[in-house]
Amino acid sequence: MKKAICFLLGLLLGLQVFSQNKKxxxxxxxxxxxxxxxxxxxxxxxxxxxxPLPNPITHQRKKAPYRAPLKYKNNQPVDELDGEVxxxxxxxxxxxxxxxxxxxxxxxxxxxxxxxxxxxxxxxxxxxxxxxxxxxxxxxxxxxxxxxxxxxxxxxxxxxxxxTTAPSKNDIVPVFFTSSTCQYFWDYDDEKRGFKIYDAMKKLQPNFHCQTGDFVYYDKPGPMALNIAQARMKWHAINAWPASVDFYNNVPLYLQKDDHDLLSNDSYPGMQPFGEITYKDGLSIWYEQAPLVGKPYRTFRWGKDVQIWLLEGREFRSPNHLKDGKDKTIYGEEQKKWFAKSVKKSDATFKLFVSATPVVGPDRVSDKSDNHANIAFKKEGDWLRKFLKKHDMFVLNGDRHWQYVSKDTKTGLMEFSQGPSSDAHAQGWSPDDKKPEHKFLRVAGGFLGVKVYREKGKPTIEFIHYDVDGNEVNKEVVKK
Known part of the structure; x- marks a missing residue:
């Protein structure tokens, strides 16, 4: 009996220690x-x-596009929400x-x-x-x-x-990187891993990755981020997908923000709050959650042949509804001067302009007015397209929910749209509506890969579109 009592006391004590350690x-x-x-x-x-794990997903989803959760109560305690950590x-x-x-x-x-x-x-x-x-x-x-x-x-x-750190600016080395955009948590396409593109990209072993915004969506259900706690929860949930964790643990990231990461659709300074979140709140949360310091516009060199520019399109822009003219801007004068000076100074073989929004398009005419492919910012857009082409640059853009390769009919500037991060998020353009600008058009999810190398001493760049499973669906090759 004494042995049994001692055993039970030891077991209880062990459970208590385990419980304490777990806490x-x-x-x-x-x-x-x-x-x-x-x-x-x-x-x-x-x-x-x-x-150790995010809250389990308990809600069913509606049909694509935008597979928002069904019967979702937005006023639940944040620590009980699907995906919260x-x-x-x-x-x-x-x-x-x-x-x-x-x-x-x-x-x-x-x-x-x-x-x-x-x-x-x-x-x-x-x-x-x-x-x-x-x-x-x-x-x-x-x-x-x-x-x-x-x-x-x-x-x-x-x-x-x-x-791996970047090579020195004069080193001639091959470079391969990936780029993606637009990932709404509830449009995940793998119930265990999250988004298929992350596992597909990891297999390609990129030197780095560019994510061009709409990393989260404050203004889409599940929940609608109407306060700071709900906004932060959106970051927790999207970051905790296993495929995302495995990818970002091992691939350097250059992250840009777009409207849905900051406040709500087509956001700009001075915009009215979204729920209880002000524009300044959204900006503060962004810098809290993003792996960057310093100014939001920057440039990076990867050896002799590659330089990328990441411009900031939300912090310095004019209100979208203002009449177009010489003073209406997305980038602001300080950023534009820095950009022009740094491009002219560069001796990189290939110069890549990484943009959260389109520059060439074509974009939807009826309901879009917040990017350089729209007439709302045509004057600055005309300047930008001429400048980029003059300096032999290429555009990689996010924000559009379809993949394309476009060539501007006036300047010849080429733009490569990554497409959304899952097929369920693809919408906004008809696959049959192929414009003169389009060299390639696909209304589906996936990502973009950029490969730079030298063949018999001749610099070559490849722009490769992939589907969500990592299958190649289009390739454009440019030789110097």
């Missing part, structure tokens, strides 16, 4: 992101979480390890003020070097007891990834 655990459920990679720097982003107060520590170099940061606290996110720019890295990323996390209650601060919990969690 002490933290996780990196929403993964990590490696942003803004140059030849000697990178931005590391992650978020400390209190649960709660954050955790604690500390984060980052290590970057290469064959000959190691960078180790001190432990740093994360808290609810910035949604338990961690973001740090790391410099003095070596060019064209592969770094292993190790991020440790631990819970910390920081409760004072009689003027003594409690020690951090010993239990820690770890997430790992890797990336």
């Amino acid at each position: 002490d655990l933290v996780y990196f459920t929403t993964g990590l992101k490696i942003g803004e990679v140059t030849e000697n720097s990178a931005v590391i982003w992650t978020r400390l979480c209190s649960q 709660s954050g955790a107060f604690g500390e984060v520590k980052v290590k970057l390890i290469s064959k000959n170099h190691q960078v180790e940061l001190d432990w740093e606290f994360v808290s609810s003020l910035k949604d338990y996110t961690f973001k740090k720019a790391i410099k003095n890295l070596e060019p064209n070097t592969t770094y292993k990323v190790e991020i440790l996390g631990r819970k910390h209650t920081r409760i004072r007891k009689k003027d003594k601060v409690t020690k951090p919990k010993k239990t820690s969690t770890k997430i790992v990834g890797q990336f």
Whole structure:
């Protein structure tokens, strides 16, 4: 009897210890992101979480396009929403390890003020070097007891990834990167993994990835993001898909925002709030969740043959409804001057303009007025197309929910539209409506790949459209 009682007491004690330890655990459920990679720097982003898996999906979805959840109650507590991942107060520590170099940061606290996110720019890295990323996390209650601060919990969690820094600007090396846009959480096409494109792109082993906006959709159901907590939840859910975690843990990211990542459709400074979210709130959340620091317009060099420009199309624009003229702008004068100067200074073989919105189009005439392919911004659009063509640039654009290759009938400027991240999100254009500008048209989901290499010393660039499964559906080849 004594042995039985001791066994039961031991079992109960063991369960209590297990329960206590479980409460002490933290996780990196929403993964990590490696942003803004140059030849000697990178931005590391992650978020400390209190649960190992996101909340399960319990709602059925309507038919495509936009497979919004059925019978969804927008006023549910945020921590009960499908896909939500709660954050955790604690500390984060980052290590970057290469064959000959190691960078180790001190432990740093994360808290609810910035949604338990961690973001740090790391410099003095070596060019064209592969770094292993190790991020440790631990819970910390920081409760004072009689003027003594409690020690951090010993239990820690770890997430790992890797990336390779950019080559030096004069190095002649092959480069391959991918680009995608428009991913509404509820238009996922793999019930376990999330979006198929991420697994398909990972197999291609890109040097880096450009995501050109509409990473989340505040103004689509599931929930409608009518307050800050709901807006943040949208990021948690989209980031926690396993395919996204596996991809971004291992592929550097250049992220741009578009209207749905900021507030609501066609958003611009001074726009009325969406629910309880102001324009400034949306901007603050964006910089909290995005793996970038500094100005939102920037350029990156990948060796002798590749340079990309990522311009900012929401922070400096004029209201869409204003009459077009010389002062109406999407980019603002400061950004335009910087862009023109940096392009003229560049000696890269191939110059690529990565845009969250179309420049060539054609776009829908009846209901769109917020990009350079629309007459609402025609004056600046005419300048931009002439400038890009003069400097022998190519446009990679997001925002449109169909894939295409277009050639401007006036300037000859070529534009490559990535298409949405899933077939369920494709809409807005008829596959039979092929315009003179179209060299390729496909109203379906997928992504774009860009391959740059030298063949017998001759620089070559390939623009490859893929479907959601990674099958090639079109290729344009340009030789210098």
